[in-house]
Amino acid sequence: MAQPTNTFDSYDSVGIREDLEDVIYDVSPEETPFFSMVSKGKATNTFHEWQTDALRSSAANAHIEGDDTTAEARSATTRLGNYTQIFKNAVVIPDTDRGLDKAGRGREMAYQVLKIAKEQKLDIEKAMFDNNARVAGNSTTARELAGAPAWMTSNITNTGTGGADPTGDGTDARTDGTQTAFSQTDFDSCMQSIWENGGKPDTVFLSAFQMNVALGFTGMNNQRSTVTATRTNNMVVKDFDLYVTPWGNVTFIPTRENRSRDVFIMQSNMWAAAVLRPTKNEPLAKTGDNEKRQVVTELTLVCKNEKASGMVVDCTDS
Known part of the structure; x- marks a missing residue:
């Protein structure tokens, strides 16, 4: 087949309008399960403090009639x-943008500010998971919050060669050791340790790699509730909602912002975010033919009592 002579087709035409969809597709991860889980409290200083305490161990306690009472030595809290950490991002858009007709959004500033807010939330999630010691900061150094690994010492399993626990007060990070495979034995041992210390774990945060390992967990006394691993109509489903043990029932939540070598087992109500400045979208001074805005959040992580949570550390992540 061939076109008739002098056919004026679309390849010859000038002025055809572009066909651009009026939508922007973005599948970037934006979930923040740890930050979303913790309660939000208020900080009134850049150094936010709290107290912990513990009961003494049980002991024999029997006395004779008429015995003169003697006070016991008591321990302080x-x-x-x-420290609160300032999370800040800014955007500058030329005023020319206000006159442009764009696809997928109205004003560029509104679109970019919304995008920044989502990105900043991911930064907060990462900081809370990071193996990072707190930094007091000064006029040339930014304050930094201590991440979850810097607080946890009592219930740690699978520590590799050369690894060491932190002090547990946020002043130092844990020392990584030689990595070995994440195992059900280490996980169950950590759960037991948390229970023995009085914790009630309910949530597990782990990477996709470690989640695949957990999907292979088996057991006789330990059972996975709501388990599906069947093949019907050419569809294979493999998932579990709840891991049931004598030491507590925990939900497994895959996360993207934590280090894959760390598996966190947490009692959710023993963690919080103390917020000094809630997330705010602020205009900046106009210095030219443009508009400037910043998104700022200032907060810190609170580990109410580290004995209620634990970690399986130094796990092989590839």
């Missing part, structure tokens, strides 16, 4: 604290 432990005072802990974490």
Whole structure:
């Protein structure tokens, strides 16, 4: 087949309008399960403090009639604290943008500010998971909050060669050791340790790699509730909602912002975010033919009592 002579087709035409969809597709991850889980409290200083305490161990307790009472020695509470960290991002858009007709959004500033807010939330999630010691900061150094690994010492399993626990007060990070495979034995041992210390774990945060390992967990006394691993109509489903043990029932939540070598087992109500400045979208001074805005959040992580949570550390992640 051939076109008739002098056919004026679309390849010859000038002025055809572009066909651009009026939508922007973005599948970037934006979930923040840890930050979303923790309660939100208020900070009134850049150094936010709290106290922990513990009961003494049980002991024999029997006395004779008429015995003169003697007071026992008592222990003081432990005072802990974490520094607030400033999360800040800004965008500058030329005023020319106000006159442009764009696809997928109206004003560029509104679109970019919304995008920044989502990105900043991911930064907060990462900071809370990071193996990072707190930093007091000064006029040339930014304050930094201590991440979850810097607080946890009592319930740690699978520590590799050369690894070491932190002090547990946020002043130092844990020392990584040689990595070995994440195992059900280490996980169950950590759960037991948390229970023995009085914790009630309910949530597990782990990477996709470690989640695949957990999907292979088996057991006789330990059972996975709501388990599906069947093949019907050419569809294979493999998932579990709840891991049931004598030491507590925990939900597994895959996360993207934590280090894959760390598996966190947490009692959710023993963690919080103390917020000094809630997320705010602020205009900046106009210095030219443009508009400037910044998104700022200032907060810190609170580990109410580290004995209620634990970690399986130094896990092989590839």
